[in-house]
Amino acid sequence: xxNEFDRILDECVDRINRGEDLGTCLADYPEYAQQLQPLLQVxxxxxxxxxxxxxxxxxxxxxxxxxxxxxxxARTREEKRPLFPWVFGWSRAWVAVxxxxxxxxxxxxxLRPMFFPIGPSPQPSPEGNFVFLIxxxxxxxxxxxSLSISISKIxxxxxxxxxxxxxxAPEVEVVNLTxxxxxxxxxxxxxxxxxxxxxxxxIYVSNVSGILEETGRSISVKLPSNKLQISKPFxxxxxxxxNFVYDVTIVEAGKSGQYxxxxxxxxSGADRSFEKIDG
Amino acid sequence: MSxxxxxxxxxxxxxxxxxxxxxxxxYYDKIARYVYTHIGDKNEAENIAGxxxxxxxxxxxxYRERGIPMQAWLFRIAHNLVVDHLRKVAKRKTVSIDTxxxxxxxxxxxxxxxxxxxxxxxxxxxxxxxxxxxxxxLRFFGELTSKETGSILRKSDGAVREMQxxxxxxxxxxxxxxx
Numbered sequence: 001x002x003n004e005f006d007r008i009l010d011e012c013v014d015r016i017n018r019g020e021d022l023g024t025c026l027a028d029y030p031e032y033a034q035q036l037q038p039l040l041q042v043x044x045x046x047x048x049x050x051x052x053x054x055x056x057x058x059x060x061x062x063x064x065x066x067x068x069x070x071x072x073x074a075r076t077r078e079e080k081r082p083l084f085p086w087v088f089g090w091s092r093a094w095v096a097v098x099x100x101x102x103x104x105x106x107x108x109x110x111l112r113p114m115f116f117p118i119g120p121s122p123q124p125s126p127e128g129n130f131v132f133l134i135x136x137x138x139x140x141x142x143x144x145x146s147l148s149i150s151i152s153k154i155x156x157x158x159x160x161x162x163x164x165x166x167x168x169a170p171e172v173e174v175v176n177l178t179x180x181x182x183x184x185x186x187x188x189x190x191x192x193x194x195x196x197x198x199x200x201x202x203i204y205v206s207n208v209s210g211i212l213e214e215t216g217r218s219i220s221v222k223l224p225s226n227k228l229q230i231s232k233p234f235x236x237x238x239x240x241x242x243n244f245v246y247d248v249t250i251v252e253a254g255k256s257g258q259y260x261x262x263x264x265x266x267x268s269g270a271d272r273s274f275e276k277i278d279g
Numbered sequence: 280m281s282x283x284x285x286x287x288x289x290x291x292x293x294x295x296x297x298x299x300x301x302x303x304x305x306y307y308d309k310i311a312r313y314v315y316t317h318i319g320d321k322n323e324a325e326n327i328a329g330x331x332x333x334x335x336x337x338x339x340x341x342y343r344e345r346g347i348p349m350q351a352w353l354f355r356i357a358h359n360l361v362v363d364h365l366r367k368v369a370k371r372k373t374v375s376i377d378t379x380x381x382x383x384x385x386x387x388x389x390x391x392x393x394x395x396x397x398x399x400x401x402x403x404x405x406x407x408x409x410x411x412x413x414x415x416x417l418r419f420f421g422e423l424t425s426k427e428t429g430s431i432l433r434k435s436d437g438a439v440r441e442m443q444x445x446x447x448x449x450x451x452x453x454x455x456x457x458x
C-alpha cells in the first residue's frame with residue numbers, strides 16, 4: 001500500500017517538475033488527494049524558497065568555454081593521430097619508420113609555405129593599426145600569487161582563398177595574469193598588419209610559471225596545447241586602430257589540484273572593452 | 280562482433296561526446312540550481328555548472344554507461360565539485376543561510392519575508408539526514424527521476440521513492456512545528 005503511495009507521490013513530483021500544476025495531479029488520484037496535497041505543497045514551498053534562474057550571459061559564456069575545450073580536445077586528438085597507423089603495427093619496421101618520419105619532417109618544413117602560407121612578418125610600430133593585448137577572465141586566478149606566461153609568437157589568419165597566416169613575435173614576452181584580471185589588459189604588440197578580414201588568432205605559449213597564494217609554492221600549469229588558437233573574426237580597415245584583446249583564463253581541474261590555462265573565446269575579440277595596464 | 284575494436288571505441292567516444300553536448304542545454308540550469316541549494320551563491324553555482332561540463336569532457340573516456348545515465352553522472356561530478364568548493368570556502372569563511380541571495384529588485388518587506396522563509400526551510404532541511412537532503416535536492420532542483428537519483432546514491436528507485444516520502448513528511452512536520 002505504501003509502495004503504491006510512494007509511486008504516486010513520485011509520479012506527481014515528476015509531473016510538477018515537468019511543469020504540471022498540483023491540481024491536475026491530485027485530480028488524477030482523488031483517493032490519495034488528501035495525503036498527497038500537503039506533501040506536494042511542501043515540495044512547491046521548497047522549490048520556491050530557492051528561486052534561481054541562471055543568467056543567459058553566464059550560460060552563454062560557459063557554453064563558449066565548453067565549445068573551446070571541445071575544439072581543443074579534437075585538435076589534440078588530431079595531432080596525436082599517427083599519419084600512417086598501419087606502419088606502427090610492424091615492429092621490425094622501426095628503422096624504416098624513422099626514415100619516413102625524417103623525410104616527412106624535411107618535406108614538411110620544405111613544403112610548409114605551400115600548405116600553410118605564411119606572409120611576411122609585420123613590424124612593430126608605435127603608430128601601428130593593430131594592437132594586441134592580453135587579459136585574464138577571472139576563474140581560479142585568485143588562487144595565485146603570480147601567474148606568468150611567456151608568449152613567443154602571435155599569429156593571425158586572414159580570410160580568403162589563401163588563408164594566409166601572418167606571424168610575429170610579441171614586444172612584451174612575459175605577462176603576469178594576476179595583474180590582468182577582468183577588464184584589465186596589457187598591450188604586448190603594436191604594429192601594422194595588412195588591411196582585411198581575419199578569422200583566427202593564436203598565441204604560442206612557451207612557458208607558464210605560477211606561484212600559489214596559499215602555499216607560496218610554484219605549481220605546474222597545464223596547457224591544452226602550446227598553441228592556443230581561437231576563431232574570432234575581426235577586420236582591419238584603413239584609418240582605424242584595432243585593439244584585439246586575447247583573453248586567457250586559469251581554471252582548476254576538479255579536485256586534482258591541477259590548473260589548466262586556456263583561451264577564453266567569449267571574452268576575446270576586437271570589440272571588447274578593456275582597461276589598459278602597463279606591465 | 281565488430282571487426283575493429285578501435286572503430287568501436289571511436290564510435291562510442293563520438294556518441295558520448297554528442298550526448299554530452301546535447302545534455303548541455305537541458306541540464307546546465309538544473310545543475311546550477313542543484314549547486315545553488317548547496318552553496319547559496321548564484322555566480323559560483325553558474326561557474327560550477329559550467330565546470331561540470333568541462334570536467335565531464337575531460338573525463339569522458341572514463342565514463343561507462345554501466346547502469347548510470349550520463350545526466351546522473353553529471354550530477355555526481357557536480358556533487359564532487361560542490362564538496363571541493365565548500366572545503367575551499369570553509370578555509371576562508373563560513374557558509375550560512377545568510378549567503379543565500381535574494382533578488383535586489385524586490386521591496387524590503389517582501390525581501391525580509393523571503394529571507395525568513397528561506398531560513399525556516401533551511402533550518403528544517405538541516406534536520407533531515409544527509410541522504411534525505413540529497414534526494415530532495417536531486418529530485419526537486421536537479422529534476423532527476425527516482426531511478427537516476429538512485430544511480431547516483433547507489434540505491435534502488437524503490438528505496439529512493441521511500442526516502443523521498445519520509446523526507447517530505449519529516450520536512451512538513453518540521454515546517455508546521457516552526458509556524
